[in-house]
Amino acid sequence: MLEIRGLNKSYGKKQVLTGVDLTVSPGEVLGLLGPNGAGKTTMASIVSGLTPADSGTVSVAGIDIRARPRQARRKLGLAPQELGVYPTLTARENMLFFGRLMGVGRGELDARIAEVAESLGVTPFLATRAHELSGGQQRRLHTALALLHRPEVLWLDEPTVGADVSARQDLLDEVRELADRGAAVVYATHYLPELEVLRARVVVLHHGRILAQGSVGELVERYAQAAVRLEFSGAIPSSLSGYLAAPGAEVIDTGLIIPAAVPGQLLAQLFATLDGDTDRLLSAEIRHPNLENAYLAIMRAARDGDHPEEEIRDAVA
Structure with a gap:
């Protein structure tokens, strides 16, 4: 048509x-x-x-x-x-x-x-x-x-x-x-x-x-991944600095988003790492794969230039 x-x-x-x-x-x-x-x-x-x-x-x-x-x-x-x-x-x-x-x-x-x-x-x-x-x-x-x-x-x-x-x-x-x-x-x-x-x-x-x-x-299925999002009052705690280098991790204002294959397990690890900073934790959320996750992953992979689809897929993976 x-x-x-x-x-x-x-x-x-x-x-x-x-x-x-x-x-x-x-x-x-x-x-x-x-x-x-x-x-x-x-x-x-x-x-x-x-x-x-x-x-x-x-x-x-x-x-x-x-x-x-x-x-x-x-x-x-x-x-x-x-x-x-x-x-x-x-x-x-x-x-x-x-x-x-x-x-x-x-x-x-x-x-x-x-x-x-x-x-x-x-x-x-x-x-x-x-x-x-x-x-x-x-x-x-x-x-x-x-x-x-x-x-x-x-x-x-x-x-x-x-x-x-x-x-x-x-x-x-x-x-x-x-x-x-x-x-x-x-x-x-x-x-x-x-x-x-x-x-x-x-x-x-x-x-x-x-x-x-x-x-x-x-x-x-091709591009999206589950993630954990934590939101804090004030800056991201220094105790989580090691997670900032994780593939696909993003800091958005006072929030931290970390992709994870097993988000529940990651969330438990983050809680254990926070220790004394838990009083500044405003919310914790597990984000399941959806179209928004997939779109953002595609855009992140393309941020430094244009790529054909197979290269985008490799970059996301």
């Missing part, structure tokens, strides 16, 4: 995307992870035909974006990170305008607006001007505009930024339902638990290159 091959893009001397290959099949949610500046937004701009690639190809529902951009865009629903609503129009007027712009017939549009508004919780404020809506309400409307024409490929960039818990859950339910009905969904986010809820296949992008990819379970 969405096929990207050998995508390269630079701005002057800055290489933003380097040889990116991605395929998203019908019914699949692909979670796109990466720090700011990884190239996610540039890729979305190229896929939507707003920015030309230096080289490589993009096919949306079998249509080449360069050869037939208008036809390809009709198959694509894009909700970028920046809000794209007209502030002086009501939510309904925004939906009418964008629905017509994307070719939804007049006879179908009213019913489609009612359907999408209900699924994303927009119905209560359809008559309200966009500039009077809260940030979360504007985000719901912004996403709804991308769904009106029933796109075969949906690209959502940080769709739940500023959304409350209810709005976030509504959106996740709708995205999963769209995929179950056959849409190919790209979901770029910094909220990693959302990708677990969506049962997404995950791609980690860094400096314009793919570092790792696989299902949530595969990435957790």
